[in-house]
Amino acid sequence: MSSEMSETFLIHSNGKNYSAWAFHFMIFVKGKDLWGHVDGSSPAPDKIKDKEQHARWAVIDAQVMAWILGLSNPTSS
Secondary structure, three states, X not given: OOHHHHHXXXXXXXXXXXXXXXXXXXXHHHXXXXXXXXXXXXXXXXXXXXXXXXXXXXXXXXXXXXXXXXXXXXXXX
């Protein structure tokens, strides 16, 4: 996780603070203009018709998924 991310985002999901975490995460991702990767309003370009655009989209999508995983603490059941 980049230092920019850890300095900006101080709440990690711990299984008990989802509402607060989700709100902060939404603000963070919207501030990066990447919320479409979370809510599905930024669908992947066609992989066959536009390989370059799809590849760029996939990198950004992976970054958003890494943020989600990096800001979540595994809970034990």
